[in-house]
Amino acid sequence: VMFEHFAWKSALLLMEDDMTERDCYFTLEAVFHLMDDYTVKTYSFPPEEPLRTDEMFQEIHDTEVVIMCAGADRVREIMLAAHKRQLTNGSCMFFNVDLFNASSYGNGSWQRGDEYDDDARKAYSSLNTVTLLKTVKPEYENFSVEMRKSMERVGLYDCSDCGNVNMFLEGFHDAMLLYAIALHEAMKNGYNKKNGTEITSHMWNRTFEGIAGQVSIDVNGDRNGDFSLMSMTNVEAGTFEVVANYFGVNKTFQLLSAFDSRRFTVKGRQEVNQ
DSSP, X not given: OXXXXXXXXXXXXXXXXXXXXXXXXXXXXHHXXXXXXXXXEEEEXXXXXXXXXXXXXXXXXXXXXXXXXXXXXXXXXXXXHHHHTTOSSSSSXXXXXXXXXXXXXXXXXXXXXXTTXXXXXXXXXXXXXXXXXXXXXXXXXXXXXXXXXXHHHTTOTTOTTTTOOOHHHHHHHHHHHHHHHHHHHHHHTTOXXXXXXXXXXXXXXEXXXXXXXXXXXOTTSOBOOEEEEEEEEETTTTEEEEEEEEETTTTEEEEOTTOOGGGGSXXXXXXXXX
């Protein structure tokens, strides 16, 4: 939607690929297959090797948009390298995909308490983060509290992501809820839990209220994704907020009050970044 709105034509997909779970590979593979009408290049790197930034940035020079999926430290390293090469002055758009709501991924955090913090803050003023739709539902907050308590009870005190409820926990909760709804409807029609085809038919092409908001399943049984776009709205403080939302069920893009189109115009953002 944003490529159409801002008339972007080219993109570089940067992904950290561990060759095992391959979360970032599969995340950006989905993006790649949606961009048949655009010029798209890909560049992957393993998590255990040093970044070859010179090689990486050779791919960026003729690209309008960079879309990244990597660990938080790797995203910071890339953005610092881009800033050093003066690529964060509006000549290129930078997006980071964090669909896991987990601190192990690039979650928009620039601060490390080191000598590079000031440059990182300035670099991140050019970074936009795509994440799952942000929710303020009280039920979700209660769910998060209960999940953290459960983690503590089983001894996960040192878990780096225990302060976050990621998409897998949300998805498992909503999947069980959807199954319960479908099973209840099937049983009302005289079926039982062994009638899988009938139960599945009640899962597709419907919308229900999940733990974090509405969940929409299309006619093929796939979930329609809802996403938020976060940008640094206060460069001095280095703080981010949601500037836009995307709703998959009707493919609409909601621009919020903090959205500034100049941030997303190639070679037209210097005033915003000052």
